Amino acid sequence: MNSRQMFLDQLRAGLKGLPRSVVEDILAEYTAHFDEGRAAGRSESDIAAALGNPARLAREVRAETGIRRWEDERNLSNALGAIIGILGLVALDLLVVWPVLLTIASVDLAFFVVGICVCLAGSLLLPLALINMIPGFEGDWFQGVLITLGMASGGASLMALCALFTIGSINLLVRYGRAHFRLLARANPS
Numbered sequence: 001m002n003s004r005q006m007f008l009d010q011l012r013a014g015l016k017g018l019p020r021s022v023v024e025d026i027l028a029e030y031t032a033h034f035d036e037g038r039a040a041g042r043s044e045s046d047i048a049a050a051l052g053n054p055a056r057l058a059r060e061v062r063a064e065t066g067i068r069r070w071e072d073e074r075n076l077s078n079a080l081g082a083i084i085g086i087l088g089l090v091a092l093d094l095l096v097v098w099p100v101l102l103t104i105a106s107v108d109l110a111f112f113v114v115g116i117c118v119c120l121a122g123s124l125l126l127p128l129a130l131i132n133m134i135p136g137f138e139g140d141w142f143q144g145v146l147i148t149l150g151m152a153s154g155g156a157s158l159m160a161l162c163a164l165f166t167i168g169s170i171n172l173l174v175r176y177g178r179a180h181f182r183l184l185a186r187a188n189p190s
Contacts, residue, residue, distance in 0.1 A: 002044055003043075003044040003045040003047070003048040004034045004044040004047070004048065006048070007030070007034075007048040007051065007054050008027060008030060008031065008054075010054035010055060010058075011026070011027065011030060011054040011057060011058055012027060013058075014054060014055050014057070014058020014059065014061075014062075015027075015058050015061060015062070018061075018065060022065060026061055030051065030057075033047065033051060034047050034048075037050075059085075062085040063082070063085035064085070065081075065085065066081040066082035066083070066084065066085030067082045067085070069081055069082065070082040101173075104169060105169075108162050108165055108166055108169070109162075111158060111161075111162050112158075112159055112162040112163075114155075114158065115155045115156070115157075115158030115159035115161075115162060116155065116159060117155070118151050118152075118154055118155030118158065119151070119152050119153075119154075119155025119156045119158075119159065120155070121151055121155070122147075122148045122149065122150070122151025122152030122153070122154070122155060123148075123152045125144075125148040125151070126145065126148040126149065126152065128148075129141060129144030129145045129147070129148045130144075130145060132144060134148075
């Protein structure tokens with residue numbers, strides 16, 4: 001079986017359950033892509049690779065179809081169709097991305113809490129360092145002041161780094177979402 005037929009069969013299987021006219025229109029569009037590519041001298045396997053994963057394309061089309069139905073006629077069944085289409089599109093991504101995000105967020109939060117504790121400890125010990133009464137500290141008052149100031153500023157720096165890391169992570173997630181779910185922008189041209 002050739003790449004073209006495999007691609008179209010996988011796409012058809014992924015579109016099962018959509019109205020027949022929608023499936024036929026989509027298959028005709030992708031058949032035209034293959035015809036244009038062959039006319040340009042490209043191989044069917046190159047064209048199939050350029051078009052992407054047919055299962056993924058089918059999920060995108062299902063989500064887009066659900067969103068368009070919802071936009072055309074707002075009722076409960078169309079709303080459920082749009083939600084199910086979008087969930088089908090993101091289900092695999094959630095299984096892969098969600099554990100990584102939880103791990104990164106947990107580590108970031110742990111470092112932020114450590115930063116708060118170190119900063120707070122340094123700030124609370126500063127008055128005791130000024131009068132040279134830090135429990136268990138053998139140095140003079142100036143060393144105590146420098147150590148407590150270092151603790152406070154080190155903790156504040158760690159908190160600032162965690163905040164910057166959080167902002168950068170959120171920006172990356174937004175870019176990932178925009179690139180990954182470009183379908184939603186296409187379906188809502190407003």
